[in-house]
Amino acid sequence: MRGYELTIYDKAARPVWGIGLRLAAFCAFTCLAGIAQRLPVGTIPPGNRLMIIEAHHDDHTWQWGFGGLAARMTDQGYEGILVRVSNDEKDGDDGYPHNDMVNLRECKAAVAHIGIDSVISLNWRNDYMDSTPLQELRAQLILLIRKYRPDVLMAYDPWGHYDRNPDHRKVSRAVAEAYWMAGYANVHPEHLRLGLKPHRVPHIYFTQRGDYGKGHEPNVAVAHDASHVRRKANAMVAHRNIYHQPQTARSIRDELRKQGLHVPELDGLSDGEAIDQIEKWYMYWSSERYGRENGLDYAEVFYQRAEWDHRPGLTEYVKNNAVSQ
Amino acid sequence: MNFLKQRMTTTLLVASLLLVFGSSPAAAADKKVVLVITADASDYILAAGGTIAKMLDAGAEGYLVRVTNDDKDSWDLTPEETARRTREESEQAAKILGFKEVESLGYRAGELGGVSPTELRDRILFYIRLYKPAVLFIPNPYAEYVEVLDRFYVGQAAEDARRAASLSNYQPPFAVVGLETHVTPELYYYAQPFDPRRREAESTATFVPQPKALDIASTFDKKLRAAQALKTINHSTAMRIKDRLESTDRRLPLLDEINEESVNRLVEINIHKLAEIAAKDTEHSQAEEFHYAGVEYQIPSKYLQ
Numbered sequence: 001m002r003g004y005e006l007t008i009y010d011k012a013a014r015p016v017w018g019i020g021l022r023l024a025a026f027c028a029f030t031c032l033a034g035i036a037q038r039l040p041v042g043t044i045p046p047g048n049r050l051m052i053i054e055a056h057h058d059d060h061t062w063q064w065g066f067g068g069l070a071a072r073m074t075d076q077g078y079e080g081i082l083v084r085v086s087n088d089e090k091d092g093d094d095g096y097p098h099n100d101m102v103n104l105r106e107c108k109a110a111v112a113h114i115g116i117d118s119v120i121s122l123n124w125r126n127d128y129m130d131s132t133p134l135q136e137l138r139a140q141l142i143l144l145i146r147k148y149r150p151d152v153l154m155a156y157d158p159w160g161h162y163d164r165n166p167d168h169r170k171v172s173r174a175v176a177e178a179y180w181m182a183g184y185a186n187v188h189p190e191h192l193r194l195g196l197k198p199h200r201v202p203h204i205y206f207t208q209r210g211d212y213g214k215g216h217e218p219n220v221a222v223a224h225d226a227s228h229v230r231r232k233a234n235a236m237v238a239h240r241n242i243y244h245q246p247q248t249a250r251s252i253r254d255e256l257r258k259q260g261l262h263v264p265e266l267d268g269l270s271d272g273e274a275i276d277q278i279e280k281w282y283m284y285w286s287s288e289r290y291g292r293e294n295g296l297d298y299a300e301v302f303y304q305r306a307e308w309d310h311r312p313g314l315t316e317y318v319k320n321n322a323v324s325q
Numbered sequence: 326m327n328f329l330k331q332r333m334t335t336t337l338l339v340a341s342l343l344l345v346f347g348s349s350p351a352a353a354a355d356k357k358v359v360l361v362i363t364a365d366a367s368d369y370i371l372a373a374g375g376t377i378a379k380m381l382d383a384g385a386e387g388y389l390v391r392v393t394n395d396d397k398d399s400w401d402l403t404p405e406e407t408a409r410r411t412r413e414e415s416e417q418a419a420k421i422l423g424f425k426e427v428e429s430l431g432y433r434a435g436e437l438g439g440v441s442p443t444e445l446r447d448r449i450l451f452y453i454r455l456y457k458p459a460v461l462f463i464p465n466p467y468a469e470y471v472e473v474l475d476r477f478y479v480g481q482a483a484e485d486a487r488r489a490a491s492l493s494n495y496q497p498p499f500a501v502v503g504l505e506t507h508v509t510p511e512l513y514y515y516a517q518p519f520d521p522r523r524r525e526a527e528s529t530a531t532f533v534p535q536p537k538a539l540d541i542a543s544t545f546d547k548k549l550r551a552a553q554a555l556k557t558i559n560h561s562t563a564m565r566i567k568d569r570l571e572s573t574d575r576r577l578p579l580l581d582e583i584n585e586e587s588v589n590r591l592v593e594i595n596i597h598k599l600a601e602i603a604a605k606d607t608e609h610s611q612a613e614e615f616h617y618a619g620v621e622y623q624i625p626s627k628y629l630q
């Protein structure tokens with residue numbers, strides 16, 4: 001709470017990405033989460049390839065993102081692909097083309113920490129995606145799904161409420177459309193001319209900001225360990241163009257000083273080093289909190305749809321009666 | 326006493342609403358009309374077929390508007406052949422349930438995200454004014470995690486159409502050709518059980534549709550036969566399950582041989598389970614779940630006091 005009070009007045013901090021607002025959001029979420037019941041603990045689905053499809057370069061980094069899950073899966077042998085849908089031209093202070101290029105470069109560096117070495121950028125115009133044609137975007141995603149044939153998809157929750165970001169809304173809907181349609185040969189039959197085959201992704205993990213009302217209610221908690229958190233934290237800090245804000249650390253320390261307080265772990269660090277440390281702590285706090293809520297050390301929570309969930313009348317039957325060949 | 330007064334007020338208000346908006350040849354006729362809007366051939370059968378059959382068994386007249394042509398859901402068939410077969414099969418299925426007519430609007434399946442919502446609404450509005458239903462079944466656009474998004478788009482358009490059909494400033498040309506405004510008193514939102522929160526009331530306000538489970542034991546067999554009539558879609562389902570299992574070195578003994586018998590058995594398992602899911606924690610053994618907006622839904626709560 002202290003962090004919130006201190007930094008909400010920090011005029012220098014970026015209003016959207018400022019740590020103060022993120023802490024406020026997180027506090028609001030955790031108050032609600034405190035009364036929630038434990039979620040079932042999820043296991044990693046069998047498979048070889050995961051695909052994260054996200055609107056923005058940094059959507060995997062937030063505490064409701066995919067960093068911990070992806071790190072754990074790539075540790076277990078999964079190959080990871082990240083699809084960045086927008087061009088992120090608005091994220092940063094140095095003009096659109098600069099932001100586009102720097103944010104993409106930092107995204108590649110960031111996801112390397114969580115074991116992903118392939119980033120595909122679709123470069124739709126950032127923050128203007130309400131007007132992006134749904135089916136054009138869907139067609140691109142279907143093509144990529146058929147090309148890479150992921151066993152697991154990760155995306156923002158298309159059923160989440162109150163996500164004001166037009167890019168999140170459009171991309172999550174397009175992912176839901178592509179996930180539904182990529183398995184049908186009569187959809188984009190031209191892809192088959194390239195030797196590609198229809199592919200239904202068997203598992204999908206949806207996430208969304210946990211503080212946006214009851215729109216997104218997770219159904220599974222996935223454990224990760226301290227090394228996954230560390231890598232997730234490093235991935236976040238790698239987005240320097242938007243998260244490396246020394247002035248935020250400076251104002252936090254100024255406020256603390258006025259109250260006769262200080263954080264010993266930050267003593268001797270420059271403002272730049274201090275803000276990196278604070279961002280990393282933030283990842284630990286959130287992972288610990290989700291973990292504690294669900295009887296684990298560290299966790300992320302998702303709405304997972306598993307292999308047969310799209311056939312609710314047959315889910316149980318197929319699960320119980322399928323045998324090895 | 327208070328309740329009785331409320332019911333009387335409700336009846337009077339609804340009667341006057343119907344007098345204002347519903348004075349048409351169809352509404353004047355004695356037969357209760359049930360209009361069902363569905364995105365695809367299977368959804369309304371799986372989610373609401375038993376309830377609809379029960380109403381039609383009881384003497385209501387049924388009309389089905391199927392918005393897409395289902396041209397994607399097949400195995401090894403062209404879109405054209407898929408659409409042709411499924412149209413025929415969906416008409417057979419509707420006949421089993423007791424429908425009088427089926428209108429297929431012919432939108433390509435899976436493409437409704439690119440269709441103007443207003444266009445879709447006005448297509449549906451046309452049929453509401455034409456048939457003047459007493460009961461309307463529509464896909465629930467608020468049901469979360471419904472994978473077939475055509476159902477979501479159709480649900481949104483149909484909900485909008487029901488309202489717009491009652492207001493004369495929507496589609497004035499329809500009035501010119503004799504399609505007058507119409508208020509549909511009863512509305513059922515249907516969806517298969519994807520949404521884990523489907524049984525939670527949205528709010529306690531009287532005008533908000535409430536969860537409701539209905540017994541379908543008496544029409545279960547009809548529902549099953551209607552679902553089995555959708556041979557192209559069912560074959561596709563069986564092949565997709567088999568294909569996925571084989572690609573991961575598994576098999577389902579039932580589907581070792583995919584033929585009419587095994588596919589029909591798969592459908593039977595599906596229909597039984599869906600009825601069981603809907604009946605869970607209710608007094609019924611086989612049921613369907615809805616969000617239901619009855620006559621009170623049209624009357625703001627302040628008038629019910």
Ligand SMILES: [Zn+2]
Pocket residue numbers: 055056058059165168
């Ligand atoms: Zn974002």
